[in-house]
Amino acid sequence: MRHWIAICAFVTLTGCALETGADELALPVIAGGSEARETLILESADGWSLDIEEARVAFGALYLCASEMAGDFCEVARGEMLETIVIDGLAAPEEVATLFVESADVRSLMFDLGIRHELRETDPVTLSPLPEGASVLLRGNASREDRVEPFEFAFRIEPLQAGTTTVRRSMETHTPAATDQLLVELNLANLVREMRFSPYLEAGTLEDTQTLRALRLAIMAQRAIEISWNEPSQE
């Protein structure tokens, strides 16, 4: 009898000891401006001084991926935040959502900007709460020399084709921990650094202008939206 007990105890303990696997985490998503203040004065590429009064970006859904490159290799994601949030570029970062992620290496990410286009949707679907379903809303005054021009840029950035996400990028490899936070910041300096304001003034509209192309590029490729892991202090 004792032998039976011993055998049963052995296999049970062995079984428990061998049970491993990554943990599922629910981490806060902290979103805001990288330089938070009531107004922010920046300079465009063509010398306009931009006094930003409102800067908001619709953000999400967000997917964190195990692959070096997101996109086709991220059919199964390590983590995700499915809702659409708004990043206020003039506000201090605050918790706005929850990220569900596996405690395993994350190497890339991809996200939409308030507009999705799933495979079976004929047209893109707007989720952004911003006016007119815009992905980006930028309002303020531009001044150069004695000239002051108010502006309000509201534009959409959609996925290129159905079944894809709008923005894909790599990130430094990181294994999320239970105490981590995901920090999503709108960096307005990066947003307008390559933007020329004059084409907008000359055209009288933002559509099809170099101004819009620069803003789009800044959002999609030039890190106007910065995403990082806000690891807790070792102390």
Next chain:
Amino acid sequence: MRRGHEEAEESASKKTNQTEFTIAILSAQRFILTVILGCGLVFGKPAHAEEPPPGAFGAGAVVEEAPREAEGDAAADEGESETEPADTEAAPEAADRSRGASDEAEETEHAEPTERAEPTERAEPTERAEPTEQAREAEEPSSDDFGSERPNEGAPIPQTSPPTILSSTPAPWPHAELPAPQRVLVHIDASGRVMHVHPSADADTPEFAMASAALRAWRFNPARVLGTAVESRVHVEVHFVHSEAPEPTRSQTAPDVTPEDDFGAGAAVDLEEARNESRGPSDFELDEELRLAPSRDAADMLGRAPGLYIDRPVGGAVGHRIMLRGFDAEHGQDIAVSVEGASLNQRSHIHGQGYLDLSFLIPEVISSIRVTEGITDPEQGDFAVAGSADFRLGSAHRGMRLAGSYGSFNTGRLAAVWAPEGAHEDSFAALQLSRTDGFGQNRSGAHGSFIGQVGFGEHSAGYRHRILAVAHASRYSSAGVLREEDILEGRVGFYDVYDDTSARAQSGSANKILLRYSAERRGESSTRFGITLGYDRFRLQQNFTGYVERSREMPDWRGRGDLNEQRNGTFSVAADARYRSAPFGAGALRGTYELGFSGRLDLIEQGASLIQAPQNEIWDERVDASIQQTDIGAYVDFDLSFSDKLFVRGGVRADLLHFDIDDRIGNFVPNFRRETILPGHRRSAIGVAVGPRLTVEAVPHENARIHFAYGEGFRSPQARTLEDAETTPFTRVRNVELGVALQTVAPSWGDKPVFELSAAGHFTQLSDDVAFEAAEASVTRIGPTRRIGLTSRLTVRPLEGLLGTLSFTYVDATLLEPPPASAEEPNPAFSEGARLPYIAPWTLRADVGYRRAITDIAGEELSLRAGFGYLFLSDRPLPFNQQTPAVHRMDASIGATWSRFDLTLSVQNLLDSQYASFAYSFASHWDDGTRSRRPANHITAAAPRSIELRLEISL
């Protein structure tokens, strides 16, 4: 009125020390070794020369088949038979004794002495029977008797015993004058039941019919060879009593009388079972257990095996999914299943390697299932990774049976079995038709099957031939999988299907034709060969992932629903043969060897497409291939005894597999690349798998056996995964077992022990395992795996009619080296050291059945029965570190049998547990919201409580 039985007892009391029987070992399901053993056991044969009274048991009852069987060998031994004057002197006396009891007695009186075989040269004088004329005939040169010359002549064969009667009931006779006892040859199976009453010249007389019917209720302690119960044939005499006062069974009236006494004088045994099938405590013969708890179909019956869980998650037209002892055998990839020796596993099937579907089997004609867990027998070939199972077919009940059942979810079933009277148990024709609305939504369907088998010829007279024919067709809708969170949040019901065109189009359809011819000769050595033709067609429409697929050929086509159509058609031809040698050796070392050969050719056409419901428009092609697969196998198997306490069985098996693949859309060129080639990928590969199997059995005590087993097996790859000229990467399996079997020696109310307990620790390692990949609806490689476990089974028979079994299995199944993350698979579902997905570490199964005669109504016995079954599966791990909860399921049934009627009320899932038949973890997108790319739990619902009423009428 009771004269016959009284005279039988009188005769039985006059036993002497001299009688004889002839034993030839025969194999029932497997082919063959014939060992002819001479044992001088003497039971109740009168010593005096008086003619026994009519009805006396067995005087002169000897084997008359042996001479027929031995005609070919007669010349060789004839001279020897003329050289024993002592024996010929005994002949008249024996002939006189036999006269009154045997129809052949008069004939044997006229036999010429010179024609008589030398009957007792090998037996010790004190043990030597006085041969009757028939005995001498029986001992004419024969491959089935002791009269033939053999190397081990004269030496006793250890541990051989004939069958003995446990209970016998005289045949009722309705007329005033009782007829003379009927002397008939019966075939007894390894459990001691009468398998078959061999028709005699008087087979069409009422006497034979009544005797044959009475014999069906007789129970024997089976013949044993080297301690293992085996099939045998024996002559018995059936006495008659007036039907107004039927004689109670022996077991009820004279429990203090030893069965041997009742067995009667001169019972001659033709013991033919030769191959020792049992390979240790993980080798289970399921027969009486099969009908303990309710069994709807063959799968329920197979589920009685320890450590085995089986269910049908995809619907009635798709094969069952099987878990066995730590293996997710999928639809058959890790368990080799056969019916009457014909393999059911389909090679390189589109839906899973080794795919099989048991739904064609008709439960009314399943007589037993041999389940061998682990790799211990050289006969086990491809797919015997976790083990193997062989269904044996037959109908003990002769005549016509009609059964109809109706129950929950508008489920109805009709079955008819016709088993010609007087024919062997293996001859029958059976038909079943079944339809249902299905539980929940989108599960309706129907299936029907026919199984016919006819056996002709006698083993003892040369070859016994058997033809098996199977036809089957089915079509069922399928509810597919549901996301667990959708159920929890009330978006879809547990037993519902997604309200989606693509989901509602899920279905399965299958056809099967199987023809098998086999012939078997049993004698001192034995031979069996068989040819099997099979045609299987399979078509499945299944949507696991909802809407995440895009057409490869036309990338702009997307979001039409991931309704994956799989098509597979297989034409197969297979041949097998095996030869079991005569016994060899001397002294303590004895044994036999067996040579086996098999060949199989599969011609497979398969395809996979994405189709758009409801018009089933094809919007992508994923597979379009032809495969030609050949398997040539051979083995040698030794069965050696070094003493009566140590036995070694095993040998080596080798298989050569050849693949020829025409993948017509292989080397696919995406449309964004410039086409420089035409689509297509033709290739071939070949490989050899060799593996030893060994079982060592020690018998330290009559109540205990200790087994050690080691075996290496293989699983062939899915052909389309192979590259050209690749040395076929078989999945190599190494299996080690150490076990013990304990049992009480004295039999209980049946022929089996009151208490049986077996336990085996097992260790299995696979070189390259696979796991189910839901997105592809097929399996994917996951690297080497290891399983360590313990399986135990307890069987008790404490009271007459009461049988209980309890089995549990614990397995720790671990992934050793999963494939590392890659660009194509950056987020692998499996990690090193993780528990293997889908496999419940703990499996517990308990079954209890009780049957008892209550009273007589209108002269017919009324018996009641009750059955109960319980299944427990512990939490099952899933990919991506998910898991699904434990399962508790209870089944129960009650039934009554009276006269020609049998009524059963059964309840499956008595407590109406809501549980997942199977669970998966993968990413899907079914709703209109933003797509989640995280793996989520998906389930297929197991059936809720279902009630069925079944009526069977014997005509």
